[in-house]
Amino acid sequence: MTGTSFEAAAAEGRVWPCPSCDGDREFVQPPCVDGHTEDGDECPEWACADCGTAVFSAAPVAAVAASARRAA
Numbered sequence: 001m002t003g004t005s006f007e008a009a010a011a012e013g014r015v016w017p018c019p020s021c022d023g024d025r026e027f028v029q030p031p032c033v034d035g036h037t038e039d040g041d042e043c044p045e046w047a048c049a050d051c052g053t054a055v056f057s058a059a060p061v062a063a064v065a066a067s068a069r070r071a072a
Helices: 003-011
Strands: 015-018 023-028 045-048 054-056
Antiparallel strands (some): 023 045, 045 054
């Protein structure tokens, strides 16, 4: 990966720590076969451009507070 493409990827938010490469790397999206992009959404599956390690990124899910009750 050239310095220019790494800088462009960083500017677009596609540079993350790769657990296999042990450093920051550019991540790319392979073609989505699961239908995530059919409605214009972004596929949550990404792959390291250097080694191919796959990662899954999903939007944060809101946590809901629930009170726990114990039966007497």
